[in-house]
Amino acid sequence: MPGGARLLWGHELDVFKAPVGSKHSRWFKECGPAYRLKGALFHSDILVISDRIAINHMLTTKVYTYEKAPPARPIIERLVGHGIIWAEGEQHKRFRRLMDTVFSAASTKQMTPDVLNVSARLVTRLSQYLQDNNGDAVINMVHWTSSATLDIIGFVGFGYDFGLGESDEAKEIIGAWADMVKAGLSEMTFFAEVVLRAFPFLLSLPLEALEAQSKIKKICDKLARKLIDNAQWDTASSGNKGPSFNFLGLMMRASGEGRMTTQETIDNLASLVMAGYSTTAGTLDFLLYELARSPERQQKLRDELLAFGREPSYDDLMNPDRLPYLDAVVKEGIRMYPAAVHNARITTEDDVLPLGTPVRMPSGEVIRELHLPAGQIVYMPHMSIQTLEGLWKDGETFMPERWLEPGGLAPKENLQIGWSNLLSFNAGPRQCLGYRLALLEAKASRIPVPNTGQPTPAEVRKRVVAVLVPTVAGEEHKGTQMPLRVTLIH
Ligand code: HEM
Numbered sequence: 191m192p193g194g195a196r197l198l199w200g201h202e203l204d205v206f207k208a209p210v211g212s213k214h215s216r217w218f219k220e221c222g223p224a225y226r227l228k229g230a231l232f233h234s235d236i237l238v239i240s241d242r243i244a245i246n247h248m249l250t251t252k253v254y255t256y257e258k259a260p261p262a263r264p265i266i267e268r269l270v271g272h273g274i275i276w277a278e279g280e281q282h283k284r285f286r287r288l289m290d291t292v293f294s295a296a297s298t299k300q301m302t303p304d305v306l307n308v309s310a311r312l313v314t315r316l317s318q319y320l321q322d323n324n325g326d327a328v329i330n331m332v333h334w335t336s337s338a339t340l341d342i343i344g345f346v347g348f349g350y351d352f353g354l355g356e357s358d359e360a361k362e363i364i365g366a367w368a369d370m371v372k373a374g375l376s377e378m379t380f381f382a383e384v385v386l387r388a389f390p391f392l393l394s395l396p397l398e399a400l401e402a403q404s405k406i407k408k409i410c411d412k413l414a415r416k417l418i419d420n421a422q423w424d425t426a427s428s429g430n431k432g433p434s435f436n437f438l439g440l441m442m443r444a445s446g447e448g449r450m451t452t453q454e455t456i457d458n459l460a461s462l463v464m465a466g467y468s469t470t471a472g473t474l475d476f477l478l479y480e481l482a483r484s485p486e487r488q489q490k491l492r493d494e495l496l497a498f499g500r501e502p503s504y505d506d507l508m509n510p511d512r513l514p515y516l517d518a519v520v521k522e523g524i525r526m527y528p529a530a531v532h533n534a535r536i537t538t539e540d541d542v543l544p545l546g547t548p549v550r551m552p553s554g555e556v557i558r559e560l561h562l563p564a565g566q567i568v569y570m571p572h573m574s575i576q577t578l579e580g581l582w583k584d585g586e587t588f589m590p591e592r593w594l595e596p597g598g599l600a601p602k603e604n605l606q607i608g609w610s611n612l613l614s615f616n617a618g619p620r621q622c623l624g625y626r627l628a629l630l631e632a633k634a635s636r637i638p639v640p641n642t643g644q645p646t647p648a649e650v651r652k653r654v655v656a657v658l659v660p661t662v663a664g665e666e667h668k669g670t671q672m673p674l675r676v677t678l679i680h
Contacts, residue, residue: 191221191225191226191227191228191235192217192220192221192225192227195227195228196228198230198231199230199231200227200228200229200230200233201213201227201228202227202228202229202230202236203230205227206377207377209651209652210531210573210652210653210654210658211531211571211573211574211577211652214238214532214569214571214573214574215574215577215578215579217238218240218574218575218578219579222547222549222550223239223240223241223545223547223549224237224238224239224240224241224244224545224549224560225237225238226238227569229567233567234565234566234567236567236568236569237560237562237566237567237568237569238568238569238570238571239543239568239569239570240570240571240574240575240578241545241546241547242546242604242605242606242607243544243545243546244543244544244545244546244560245570245606245607245613245617246607246617246618247543247544248535248543248568248570249533249607249616249617249618249620250607250617250618250619252541253618253619253620254278254279254282254538255537255538255539255541256535256536256537256538256541256568257278257535257536257538258276258278258534258535258536259534259535259536259567259568260536262534263276265656268404268407269406269407269460269464269656270406270407270410270457270460270461270463270464270465271407271411271453271456271457271460271461272453272454272457273285273454273457273458273459273460273461273462274286274289274458274461274623275461275464275465276457276461282619282620283619284449284450285450285454285458286619286623288440288441288444288449288450289437289440289458289623290623291440292436292437292440293623293624293626293627295508295626298504298626298627298630299504299505301342301345301346301627301630302503302504302507302630302634304342304345304346305342305346305627305630305631305634306501306634307345308338308341308342308345308354309338309631309634309635309636310636311338311341311354312334312337312338312354312635312637313636313637313639313640313641315334315354316329316334316637316641316676317640317641317678320641320676320677320678321678325677325678326675326676326677326678327675327676328646328673328674328675328676329673329674329675329676330671330672330673331474331475331478331479331672331673331674332471332475332659332660332670332671332672333355333364334355334637335470335471335472335474335475335478335672336355336364336367336467336468336471337352337354337355337356337360337364338354338471338474338631338635339466339467339468339470339471339474339631340352340355340360340363340364340463340467340471341353341354341355341360342466342467342470342627342631343462343463343466343467344360346436346437346627347436347437347438347459347462347463347466348417348421348436348437348438348459349436349438350417359409359413362409363406363409363410363413363463363467366405366406366409367406367468368669368670369405369669370405370406370655370656371655371656371659371669371670372667372668372669374655374656375653375655375661375666375667375669376666406460406464407460410456410459410460410463410464411456411460413459413463414455414456414459414460415456417438417459418438418442418452418455418456421438421439421442437458437459437462438459441455441458441459442455462624465622465623465624466624466627466628468529468656468657468659469529469530469628469657470529470628470631470632472527472529472657472658472659472660473523473524473527473529473628473632474631474632474635475659475660475672476523476526476527476652476658476660476672477519477520477523477527477632478637478638478643478672478674479645479650479660479672479674480522480523480526480588481519481638481643482643482644482645482674482675483588483645484588485642485644487519487590488638488642488643490515491515491516491519491638492638492639494513494514494515494516495513495516495636495638495639496639498513502633502634504630507629507630507633507634508626508629508630508633513633514594515590515594516633517593517633518590518591518592518593518594519590520629520632520633521590521593521610521612522588522589522590522592522593523588523632524610524612524614524615524632525576525577525582525610525612525614526573526576526577526586526588527573527652527658528572528573528576528612528613528614528658529614529657529658530572530614530616530657530658531571531572531573531654531657531658532569532570532571532572532573533569533570533572533613533616534567534568534569534570535567535568535570536565536566536567536568537562537563537564537565537566537568538564539564540561540562540563540564541562542559542560542561542562543559543560543561543562543568544558544559545557545558545559545560570613572612572613572614573658575606575613576606576612576613576614581600581604581605582600583598599611608621609621609625615628640678640679641676641677641678641679642676642677642679643674643675643676643677644674644675644677645674645675646673646674646675648662648663648665648671648673649662649663649664650662650663650671650672650673651663653666653670655670660672
């Protein structure tokens with residue numbers, strides 16, 4: 191266990207206050223791949239793990255013995271209800287069986303025209319805005335990336351047009367999310383979360399951040415009901431068997447066949463909107479930021495895309511050999527800026543956690559497994575794991591080249607399980623359902639082709655409010671921001 195625990199707040203307040211991920215990075219270096227933290231408000235110790243074998247055990251072998259830990263699960267419930275993100279055990283298996291087909295490689299490939307259309311729409315709207323401002327402006331990219339990723343979920347999930355942030359629903363969702371992030375940026379959030387973990391009945395109190403979470407759910411519920419009504423009306427008036435093959439169509443068929451209740455359909459639609467849009471938008475914000483900080487890399491990427499000479503297809507975008515630099519840039523962004531900064535699980539029963547690297551106990555005894563009681567919270571801090579010294583050379587530095595150069599990566603068996611040996615999309619039966627779509631979106635975004643971005647003097651800071659978000663130091667009251675100076679070059 192690292193030193194410095196506080197009597198009332200254990201180690202947790204310091205983790206919250208320090209730059210995102212920095213405490214765990216330091217403690218992994220000092221204590222090795224498994225250590226314990228003192229929990230706040232006398233909560234039992236929390237286990238923190240970077241050991242690959244242990245993580246594989248929790249995420250793949252015994253995924254339902256390691257459920258999502260409080261306070262995350264009640265927060266998910268308030269945000270999006272009892273959909274796939276919240277579900278555990280048999281209910282989760284049932285949802286997953288239904289939804290896997292919608293996001294298979296073959297189905298995601300069919301989403302390519304929608305993704306490319308939104309990307310083109312974004313670039314056109316941005317260019318227009320820049321032309322109106324003499325070709326150059328400081329832009330808060332968060333607005334543009336959120337609008338685009340919400341548009342994509344709308345089209346591919348429900349055949350619905352959110353109008354690139356302009357429709358009433360888009361404004362409501364983006365506004366409610368921004369309000370929640372603003373409320374969540376306050377230090378009070380830390381105290382609220384640990385108090386709620388200790389006294390869950392307080393969840394019924396009208397706290398500001400909790401109210402903002404409920405507001406999102408109400409908006410998503412209203413939208414989901416409208417989408418379902420529209421789809422039913424379309425079906426009745428056209429005499430078709432159901433809406434076209436998209437997420438909504440699949441959910442409605444399952445509901446009609448008694449495999450899903452109407453409330454489950456609504457909660458799953460809300461889950462998809464929330465899981466799909468804020469995560470991808472944040473990833474794009476940080477990617478654009480890193481490119482803005484590195485003009486040579488930005489130029490190299492632009493050159494590769496322009497030299498390609500035609501609009502890339504799904505296969506061009508997803509095959510790492512066809513646009514290798516684009517692939518490396520996206521992988522590096524997803525490594526350094528995992529939207530889910532850490533994964534917190536809780537054991538539902540006693541379990542034995544196997545370790546790949548033996549641990550030396552304070553007594554001197556060397557152990558190869560940990561005996562965990564039911565109710566043990568375990569953290570997997572993705573961001574620190576993916577920058578670990580000794581495994582990731584200059585892990586805190588954005589270096590897409592590491593994915594291309596021989597010897598740029600440590601041997602696979604030393605790295606994590608998961609897509610590209612990263613935990614950013616989680617792994618196993620609960621791996622991100624939309625990871626292919628997220629990759630397609632990130633790769634199809636053509637913002638750097640007609641534009642060049644430069645950082646502004648603002649100090650961009652990483653913060654975590656449900657997911658990783660960018661903020662500007664000293665301007666947290668404005669919520670999430672990624673200001674970049676963008677100049678039109680074509
Ligand atoms: C860069 C973008 C994204 C990242 C980094 C990301 C990351 C993740 C992670 C870490 C999880 C696991 C959460 C947990 O179990 O604790 C997850 C789950 C999920 N993601 Fe994503 N995600 C992204 C984009 C998307 C998109 C675009 C969609 C949908 C269109 C999506 C849909 C989902 C769903 C439905 C789940 C729940 C899966 C389950 O529990 O079985 N995600 N995502």
